[in-house]
Amino acid sequence: MPEGHSVQRTANEFNKKFKGKVVRVDSPQGRFSSEAKLIDGRVLKGAKAIGKQLFLNFDNGLTCRVHLGIYGKWRFIDEIEKAMYGQVRARFYNEDFLADLRGPTICEVIDRRAVKDIENRLGPDPTNTDPRGLQKQRFIERVQSSASPIGILLMNQEVISGIGNVYRAEILFRAQISPHLPGKALSVFQIEELWLDSVKLMKVGVATGFMTTREERLKKRTKKADRNYVYKREGQKCLRCEGLVSIELMATRKLYWCPGCQF
Numbered sequence: 716m717p718e719g720h721s722v723q724r725t726a727n728e729f730n731k732k733f734k735g736k737v738v739r740v741d742s743p744q745g746r747f748s749s750e751a752k753l754i755d756g757r758v759l760k761g762a763k764a765i766g767k768q769l770f771l772n773f774d775n776g777l778t779c780r781v782h783l784g785i786y787g788k789w790r791f792i793d794e795i796e797k798a799m800y801g802q803v804r805a806r807f808y809n810e811d812f813l814a815d816l817r818g819p820t821i822c823e824v825i826d827r828r829a830v831k832d833i834e835n836r837l838g839p840d841p842t843n844t845d846p847r848g849l850q851k852q853r854f855i856e857r858v859q860s861s862a863s864p865i866g867i868l869l870m871n872q873e874v875i876s877g878i879g880n881v882y883r884a885e886i887l888f889r890a891q892i893s894p895h896l897p898g899k900a901l902s903v904f905q906i907e908e909l910w911l912d913s914v915k916l917m918k919v920g921v922a923t924g925f926m927t928t929r930e931e932r933l934k935k936r937t938k939k940a941d942r943n944y945v946y947k948r949e950g951q952k953c954l955r956c957e958g959l960v961s962i963e964l965m966a967t968r969k970l971y972w973c974p975g976c977q978f
């Protein structure tokens with residue numbers, strides 16, 4: 716499942732190619748045909764990502780909301796002739812560009828009120844700008860008021876949007892915090908650090924497309940096996956202490972961490 720940085724990249728791509736322009740929308744596969752008609756031929760006012768969800772806002776007040784889920788995929792094509800048909804749920808295009816959406820969990824057209832409801836439910840997203848620190852404050856409040864382990868809170872999209880399994884493991888390792896600590900046992904300083912580090916790491920993810928988290932490699936192109944401290948490194952020596960990286964299941968997802976460094 717893509718983490719938030721890749722949805723942010725999709726939003727950026729949409730803004731680059733379609734923002735301020737008339738966009739044609741249809742559904743080669745047919746399942747999105749009647750909803751596509753509601754936004755076909757309208758101007759895209761802007762694309763926005765919150766966590767794992769993408770919002771395409773059109774000039775008639777309607778929004779197309781997309782959640783890729785596990786199997787969904789976007790494909791951007793610059794040469795329209797090369798477009799394929801088949802199982803394309805939604806196709807967005809103009810004379811120059813085309814974007815095909817396949818296999819999403821959600822692809823629907825909703826009005827402003829429904830967008831607001833979803834936005835209010837979703838936790839703050841570290842890839843979005845936060846000039847007044849309100850997003851950070853919301854995150855601090857949501858963590859502090861919960862007795863759930865921080866390892867579960869970071870995956871809860873109502874606490875923070877866009878963090879998945881890789882960033883969860885890596886952010887906690889970098890902060891040297893045990894995933895089992897209850898949210899309310901963390902200090903405000905620690906929670907703030909988790910937020911600021913998410914902002915920093917996801918910025919790298921949005922810029923490069925890779926979830927690199929090892930400090931000395933953030934600015935380099937690194938092969939997959941060397942990008943992270945603990946993710947998928949179970950049984951190997953920790954890069955910081957003498958211990959071994961551990962794996963366990965937490966809320967049905969694999970959790971990687973170092974019991975030697977994180978307590």
Ligand SMILES: [Zn+2]
Nearest residue numbers: 953956973976
């Ligand atoms: Zn360690």
